[in-house]
Amino acid sequence: SYRWPKDSRFNLAQLMSGGEGTLAVLTDIKLNLVPQPVKTALAIIHFNSLREALESTPVILQVEPSAVELLDNLGLTLCREVPEYARLLSYFVEGQPNCVLITEFYGQTEAELQSKIDKLQTHLKREKIGFTHITPAIDPELQTKVWTVRKVGLGLLMSIKGDHKPIPFIEDAAVPVEHLAEYVTRIEKFCNDLGTNVAYYAHASGGCIHIRPLINAKDATEVAKLPKITEFSVELLGDFGGSFSSEHGDGRARSWLNEKFFGKDLYGLYRQVKHTFDPHGLLNPGNIVDAGPMTENLRYGAGYRVQPVKEHLDFSEDMGFHRAVEMCNGAGICRKKTTGTMCPSFMVTRDEEHSTRGRANALRAALSGNLPHEELTSERMFAVMDLCVECKGCKAECPSSVDMAKIKTEFLAQYYEKHSVPLRSKLFADIAFWSHLSSGFTAPLANFALRNSLVRWGMEKFLGISRRRQLPPFAAVPxxxxxxxxxxxxxxxxxxxxxxxxxxxxxxxxxxxxxxxxxxxxxxxxxxxxxxxxxxxxxxxxxxxxxxxxxxxxxxxxxxxxxxxxxxxxxxxxxxxxxxxxxxxxxxxxxxxxxxxxxxxxxxxxxxxxxxxxxxxxxEAGELNLQFKDEQRHVLLHGHCHQKSLVGTVPSKQTLGLPAGFTVTEVDSGCCGMAGSFGYEAEHYDVSLAMAERRLLPAVRKLNDEDIVAAAGVSCRQQIKHGTGKQALHPAEILRRALK
Ligand code: SF4
Ligand code: SF4
The missing domain is CATH 3.40.50 (Rossmann fold)
Incomplete structure (x- = not known):
């Protein structure tokens, strides 16, 4: 390593940040963090048109908010179509505005925040800004609802079905806020004249509205629009004194225009810097300088074709199985390692093949002819799909809502048309029948057999059910x-x-x-x-x-x-x-x-x-009048993956917090790894346990004896018991025990 001599003329940190990985490999980064604000409040300003909203942004900035974020008409419309988000919207959106600006303030007290919102309102009226309504949000819960909608609004935008996708290629441009309305209006008109709609989101306060034209990247005419729109955007940015990349970087989509945008002299200096740091062109080549055309190496491109399959599940909403697979845009958020649920198999293997993206790419390759079509149902493809525990983490956490659990079910159905269904799969699929048969009078015999080491050895040898696991006991009285x-x-x-x-x-x-x-x-x-x-x-x-x-x-x-x-x-x-x-x-x-x-x-x-x-x-409706014992307990909540994906854990926390003396904390446990029968399968035992050992089991081991572990999922409770010896309880059991 080489230490740069101390010289105030150079700020290597800035150079490295702007270098986008083209100049050096960073192994250690020290960040200066700013303290979190003591309190925050929001003012949700409603507008009848996008132009009015953007024109008012410089005026809003005069009262010094910490952020102004746009939720545009498409985002609002998509949210209204999903009952859960429509319900959230109803808390802070009045009537049918075209768009809203979510304006955030920092402060020390609620009174201070309220006065900032009042000041904003007075200021907008005085400046004759044409807003239709302002919803104040000082209550943190209401603010969470607003940010949830803002976040899912973006997710819904990214998960638009069909071949026209909101593609990020001019989305990082920023202009001085006073030119924002004009810039956005002219881009929109240019795109509309080409027959292209646009979607927007993001940071009005920074002069950076992420504009995403909806392009069908499988169609040659549509692909040809990409450079046209980009060049038009660059010309406008030059006129308005804007910047081509403001927070995401140049990347392959924009680097090809850097010479035109910055001029020959500056671009020449860029190339010199690149050559000084990386004379052999090894680091992130083709970015910032010496870039190829933006239409090179497209994920799809004009020649892209798929061979459709006869589907077993209904994929009409996705417009076909292949389009459900193509929802993956390759951004790789599914390779995150520390938080959330998506993707447990990647988190423990760190292998691209076992990420959501890896699976989507493998399937897409077979569907589109990059691999022979037979590979779609090959044993190799089975191995790619095998560690997907169908947790639905991706359905909720992937920005494009890739639903790999559904895709895996369809894949297995296709696979079993070509291969026989293993006996073990048949047994687990019919678990209701076997459970009915083995409970009641036959339970003592069945339970004895399940505990018997010879039987367990046989089950592992002939069925592939791990002898290291104890199958759930059958009840004598169902x-x-x-x-x-x-x-x-x-x-x-x-x-x-x-x-x-x-x-x-x-x-x-x-x-x-x-x-x-x-x-x-x-x-x-x-x-x-x-x-x-x-x-x-x-x-x-x-x-x-x-x-x-x-x-x-x-x-x-x-x-x-x-x-x-x-x-x-x-x-x-x-x-x-x-x-x-x-x-x-x-x-x-x-x-x-x-x-x-x-x-x-x-x-x-x-x-x-x-x-x-x-x-x-x-x-919430005030219709529950349960009488609880007077006791203080700590409950650690582990949410079931499907619950986290489709419902969230807020209702669980509310329910477990019903007894006044109960405090509830939630462990960011991700998937427990049991996933129905997955953890029982001998070849999956180690991966299953590794998933639980990431965060769930260590958190349970830290508890005191009197602390309660809450888990609604039966397999989650089994995994916790197996890994720690502690018996987790269903929330219904916890409430029952707490009743007077
Ligand atoms: S699966 Fe989702 S998160 Fe992963 S790369 Fe694809 S779009 Fe991104
Ligand atoms: S369903 Fe779960 S395991 Fe499967 S790809 Fe999605 S996040 Fe990964």
Whole structure:
């Protein structure tokens, strides 16, 4: 290594930041961080047009906000189409504005923040700015809702279906804010004249609106628009004194225009610097200087063709299986290593092949002819897909919402058309049947066999079920029998009068035949909340079959479940589930399995809630009056992956925090690694445990004996027990134990 002599004329840090990896390899970086603000507040300013919003930005900046972010019309429209986000929008968007500017202030106290928002309002009125409404957000919870929408608005934008995608090639330009409205309007007009729509997001305050024209990169005419739009943008930037790249860098999309933009002299100096640091052109070649055309090395390009497949699941919303795969834009957020759920298999293997992107790229290569088409169902492709635990982390965390869990199910269905289904997959897919058979009178014998080392050796040898795992025990009294006996008892004793409110308890296989105490606890909590509990009759929901790619079987199970639940939904009764993956299958995969019955699936799905969602809703509506013991407990929450992806953990935290003395903390655990049957499979045992050892198991080991671990997922509870010896509880059990 070489130490640069101290010389105030040089700031190597700036040079390295701007160098975009073309000058050196950095092994150690020291960052100067700024302290977090004590308090923040937002003012959500509504406008009738984008131009008005952008023209008002310099005026807004006069009252010194810390940030001004745009949520444009397309972002608002996409959010309104998703019920969950439409609900969030209703907290802070009034009427139907064209767009909003989310304006943030820092301060020491709420009073100070309120006065800043008042000052903003007065200032905008005095300056005759044509806003239609301002929603103040001082409450941190409301601010979280606003930022959630802003974040998902971007996600929804990036996950637009079809071949026209909002492509980031001029999105990093910035102009002095006084020219922002003019710059954006002229770019939009230029694009519209070419027949191209544009999407926007980002930082109005910095003069940087990320403009993304919607381009079909598989079509030659559309590809030809890329350099045209870029050159027009560069000309405008020159006129307005703007910058071509303001926060993301030049990269391959923009470097080709650097000579034109900066002029020959400056560009010549850039080349000299590059040559001085990297005389052999090894570091990030083709960026900043000596770049090729922007249409070189496109992900798709005009010659891109796919060979479609006959699909087993409904991919009509994605416009085909291949387009669901193509949702991956290659940005590689799925290679993150420390936070969130996506992608557990990459986090433990650090191998591109086992990332969401690696899988999408492999499938795309086979679909588009870069690999022979037969590779789509080859054993090598099976290996690429094998460690995907179908956690749905990517569905929620990937900016393009790549849904690899669904893609894997379709892949397995395609694969099993060419290869036989292993016996182990058939056994796990039919777990409801085996559980029914092995519980009750046969439970002692079945449990003895499962504990027997010879049987376990045989299961590993002949079925590939790890002998290091203990399969869940079968209940001598399944939940359904307990429930029936209690009803009979009550009938003979002329028991309780029927409650005015009714709820359907969707009793899944595991909480019926393996862990009936969970369903019993839920029944007792719901009854304490004033409900009469109804059971819809137990059959498998199809979740284990979906995981194994046995789609036709899963479809029959889904149809049967809808037939059983629809009459309850038609009466408007809530349907509450305990195992997140089973309940949420109804809200997610059933739409893909039963496209011919979408209306009834929607009706049922709209009435389905996790136990925690249901409790939290009752509490929010002031309709929950449970009496809890007076005790102080700490609860560590581990969210189930599907729950985190589709619902979030807020309802779980609200539910577990219902007893006044309970404090709830959540571990950023990612996937527990068990993933249904995955962790039981002998060849997956080590990977499964490595996933849990990343954050979940160490966090549990740090707890005191009296601390409670909450986990709604049955396999999560098994993994925690296996890895730490600590018995985690379902939130229903925790509430039941806390009741007076
Ligand atoms: S899967 Fe998602 S996060 Fe990963 S590269 Fe593709 S688009 Fe990016
Ligand atoms: S479903 Fe989970 S394991 Fe599979 S690719 Fe997505 S994040 Fe990775």
């Amino acid at each position: 939940f359904t029998r307990w429930f029936k006996q209690r009803q009979q008892q009550r009938a003979t004793q002329n028991g309780r009068p029927p409650a005015a409110k009714k709820v359907v308890l969707f009793n899944d296989t595991f909480n019926t035949y393996n862990y009936p105490q969970v369903a019993i606890s839920a029944t007792e909590v719901l009854e304490a909340a004033g409900f009469e509990v109804l059971l819809p009759g137990h059959k498998c929901c199809g979740r284990p079959m979906i995981s194994k790619g046995l789609v036709n079987k899963a479809r029959r199970a889904a149809q049967d479940t809808i037939n059983r639940l629809a009459p309850f939904a038609e009466q408007g009764l809530p349907i509450v589930g305990l195992e997140p993956s089973c309940l949420l299958t109804i809200r997610d995969e059933y739409f893909d399995l039963l496209p011919h019955d979408k209306a009834r699936v929607k009706l049922v799905a709209d009435h389905c809630f996790t136990f925690e969602e249901f409790m939290a809703q009752l509490a």
